[in-house]
Amino acid sequence: MAEEAKSKGNAAFSSGDYATVITHFTEAINLSPTNHVLYSNRSAAYASLHRYEEALSDAKKTVELKPDWSKGYSRLGAAFIGLSKFEEAIDAYKKGLEIDPSNETLKSGLADASRSRVSSKSNPFVDAFQGEEMWAKLTADPGTRVYLKEPDFVKTMQEIQRNPNNLNLYMKDKRVMQALGVLLNVKFGGSSGGDTEMKDADVRKEPESEMEVEVEPMELTEEEREKKERKEKALKEKEQGNIAYKKKDFERAIECYSKAMELDDEDISYLTNRAAVYLEMGKYEECIEDCDKAVERGRELRSDFKMIARALTRKGSALVKMAKCSKDFEPAIETFQKALTEHRNPDTLKKLNEAEKAKKELEQQEYFDPTLAEEEREKGNGFFKEHKYPEAVKHYSEAIKRNPSDVRAYSNRAACYTKLGALPEGLKDAEKCIELDPSFTKGYSRKGAIQFFMKEYDKAMETYQEGLKHDAKNQELLDGVRRCVEQINKANRGDLTPEELKERQAKAMQDPEVQNILSDPVMRQVLVDFQENPKAAQEHMKNPMVMNKIQKLVSAGIVQVR
Numbered sequence: 001m002a003e004e005a006k007s008k009g010n011a012a013f014s015s016g017d018y019a020t021v022i023t024h025f026t027e028a029i030n031l032s033p034t035n036h037v038l039y040s041n042r043s044a045a046y047a048s049l050h051r052y053e054e055a056l057s058d059a060k061k062t063v064e065l066k067p068d069w070s071k072g073y074s075r076l077g078a079a080f081i082g083l084s085k086f087e088e089a090i091d092a093y094k095k096g097l098e099i100d101p102s103n104e105t106l107k108s109g110l111a112d113a114s115r116s117r118v119s120s121k122s123n124p125f126v127d128a129f130q131g132e133e134m135w136a137k138l139t140a141d142p143g144t145r146v147y148l149k150e151p152d153f154v155k156t157m158q159e160i161q162r163n164p165n166n167l168n169l170y171m172k173d174k175r176v177m178q179a180l181g182v183l184l185n186v187k188f189g190g191s192s193g194g195d196t197e198m199k200d201a202d203v204r205k206e207p208e209s210e211m212e213v214e215v216e217p218m219e220l221t222e223e224e225r226e227k228k229e230r231k232e233k234a235l236k237e238k239e240q241g242n243i244a245y246k247k248k249d250f251e252r253a254i255e256c257y258s259k260a261m262e263l264d265d266e267d268i269s270y271l272t273n274r275a276a277v278y279l280e281m282g283k284y285e286e287c288i289e290d291c292d293k294a295v296e297r298g299r300e301l302r303s304d305f306k307m308i309a310r311a312l313t314r315k316g317s318a319l320v321k322m323a324k325c326s327k328d329f330e331p332a333i334e335t336f337q338k339a340l341t342e343h344r345n346p347d348t349l350k351k352l353n354e355a356e357k358a359k360k361e362l363e364q365q366e367y368f369d370p371t372l373a374e375e376e377r378e379k380g381n382g383f384f385k386e387h388k389y390p391e392a393v394k395h396y397s398e399a400i401k402r403n404p405s406d407v408r409a410y411s412n413r414a415a416c417y418t419k420l421g422a423l424p425e426g427l428k429d430a431e432k433c434i435e436l437d438p439s440f441t442k443g444y445s446r447k448g449a450i451q452f453f454m455k456e457y458d459k460a461m462e463t464y465q466e467g468l469k470h471d472a473k474n475q476e477l478l479d480g481v482r483r484c485v486e487q488i489n490k491a492n493r494g495d496l497t498p499e500e501l502k503e504r505q506a507k508a509m510q511d512p513e514v515q516n517i518l519s520d521p522v523m524r525q526v527l528v529d530f531q532e533n534p535k536a537a538q539e540h541m542k543n544p545m546v547m548n549k550i551q552k553l554v555s556a557g558i559v560q561v562r
Contacts, residue, residue, distance in 0.1 A: 005025070005027040005031065009021045009023075009025045009028065013041070013044070021041075022045045022046065025042040029042065035065075039058045039062040039065065040058070040062045040071055040075050043059045046058060047075075047078050055079040056083065059072065062075055063076055070097075070099045070103050070106060071105075073093065073095050073106065074093070076096075077092040077109045077113060081112065081113055081116060086113050087117065090114060138179055143182070144179050150175075156173065231263070233263050234260040235260070237260035238257065238260045238269070241254075244256060245273070245277060248280075253277045257271075268294040268298045272290070272291065272311050272314060275287045275288075275290035275315075278318075279314060279317060279318055284319075284322050288315050292315065295308055295315075305343050306342075308342045308343075312335055313339045313347070313348045316335035316336040316355070317332075319335055320355055320358070327362055329362065333356060337352065340352065367401055367402060368402065368404075369402045369403070370402070373402030374399070376395045376396070376399035376409075377406070377408060379395040380394075380399065380413075383395065387419075389419045389420050396413035396416065407437045407440045410429045410430075410433045411429070411443060413426075413429050414426040414430045414447075427454075429446075430447035431443075438470070441470055441477065444463055444464065444466060444470075448477070448480045448484075454507075456511075465481065523546070
């Protein structure tokens with residue numbers, strides 16, 4: 001159990017998650033309290049978080065448990081440097097070198113400690129923060145006295161007193177700068193205290209090499225070192241595989257990804273990458289097999305859900321390729337849906353939509369049968385003659401499914417919808433007739449009739465006239481034009497009842513064309529001129545475009561001619 005916690009701690013250290021490192025090594029120490037390596041590694045984690053007091057405590061415990069182990073003194077020296085106790089750090093490094101005179105880490109640490117000691121002696125800030133004198137000065141100065149009532153300021157000053165080099169962390173705090181001025185008996189720009197003006201204070205940061213503590217890597221077991229080496233080799237193989245894949249050298253790519261999998265079975269990207277190669281090669285069964293393995297292994301390892309989704313999406317792509325032969329898109333659709341539950345990726349969603357569209361098109365192709373469509377249409381005609389319009393709609397709809405390009409089925413269903421009062425549905429079918437066959441005059445008569453019933457007489461007139469372009473002698477279309485003219489003239493003469501006028505105006509106001517005319521500043525002025533300026537109105541009447549718009553408003557009942 002202790003070894004397992006240690007391995008987790010080492011892994012967290014490699015990723016820079018030092019708080020987790022401390023948690024795992026604390027667990028390992030509780031299980032094996034006499035293992036000096038555990039204390040050494042936790043000391044390194046504390047030092048990485050600049051928690052040098054805890055780092056020092058663990059370093060001392062390391063030396064206590066294993067006095068003849070040179071690394072313990074290296075940890076001890078690093079903790080002392082972090083606390084700015086350079087003399088103690090030098091002593092620790094020297095003791096370590098007595099045990100291992102050729103240890104480069106100890107030599108480097110000793111040199112750093114020696115340089116830091118020299119630097120601290122020449123740094124006036126170090127002495128300024130020493131002892132009780134600091135607090136006395138801050139209390140005596142009226143400007144800083146009030147800050148001593150603030151807990152965060154007191155804590156900051158205590159931190160700086162413990163380690164003056166930490167001053168650089170608080171240079172932006174105006175209170176700290178004011179306190180520094182008091183302690184050094186200088187006045188920084190904007191602060192109060194002493195008599196000497198020094199607006200551009202020469203406060204230099206300590207050299208990086210003196211401020212930072214170098215933390216040695218964790219102590220790894222032989223097994224852990226071998227595992228790390230295998231992972232590094234696996235990544236190199238993956239890189240080679242990626243290069244080969246881009247060059248379309250698929251056999252070489254498969255070879256590299258396979259080697260990577262043998263070296264490291266905890267990274268499912270090697271499987272998904274090999275699956276991508278199989279997909280490109282058209283080896284869909286092998287691709288699916290690798291994707292399934294990746295999903296299974298990924299769940300065991302609790303891999304990132306995005307990686308699981310990637311494997312499922314790749315499997316779905318292979319299933320789509322296979323569906324072009326098997327005519328079964330359902331497995332691919334289900335796989336894409338599973339991928340989206342793991343991670344909602346736009347690319348996966350696009351592939352799902354394409355698969356669903358392909359499935360629908362395939363079903364339509366398989367359902368297509370003109371002979372059965374004709375039989376259904378005839379059944380619908382029989383029900384229509386018996387005035388059983390819902391039953392007729394049912395059979396016309398089946399006819400359309402069997403043969404979506406038959407304009408007669410749409411036309412007949414439009415007639416049924418008209419009888420049932422479902423005018424929007426009927427209009428849609430009539431427009432579909434015209435879309436499928438612009439020369440099919442029945443489509444225009446159906447559409448015009450529906451627009452007439454909806455009291456959109458101008459639109460109905462346009463529809464009938466469009467149909468007459470294809471058959472100028474069509475009596476049904478001519479009758480439609482006549483009826484529209486009668487209704488439009490009725491409005492022009494002002495023969496509409498108040499209820500009819502109100503209804504027509506309300507419907508007209510929903511017409512986007514009417515709305516655009518009424519919102520046009522030019523047309524608003526034209527309407528004003530018609531009422532107030534007859535001479536200007538006569539000029540407007542010479543403009544065909546203006547007159548067409550006026551006629552539209554007259555037909556809509558918005559403008560009345562007297």
